[in-house]
Amino acid sequence: xxxxxxxxxxxxxxxxxxxxxxxWIGIILGMIGIILGAIxxxxxQKGAAxxxxxxxxxxxxxxxxxxxACAACVAGLAGVANSL
Numbered sequence: 805x806x807x808x809x810x811x812x813x814x815x816x817x818x819x820x821x822x823x824x825x826x827x828w829i830g831i832i833l834g835m836i837g838i839i840l841g842a843i844x845x846x847x848x849q850k851g852a853a854x855x856x857x858x859x860x861x862x863x864x865x866x867x868x869x870x871x872x873a874c875a876a877c878v879a880g881l882a883g884v885a886n887s888l
Contacts, residue, residue: 806853827870830871837864838857841856
């Protein structure tokens with residue numbers, strides 16, 4: 805489970821950085837990675853579980869922030885287009 809958490813954290817972070825418009829996928833994958841990392845840490849796996857937990861938290865936060873920023877930009881552009 806620790807390796808799965810690590811993989812999901814990496815994918816979540818990559819999606820957040822490269823594709824912020826579909827950040828909701830990164831948020832979902834990051835949440836699943838957090839859950840798997842916590843379970844793996846509780847079961848005694850240390851290295852991969854800790855790395856997966858940290859990467860999943862970073863990926864989830866980054867995906868959420870960049871997704872909200874992308875949505876704000878689109879809303880701002882829509883407001884400018886309506887005023888023309």
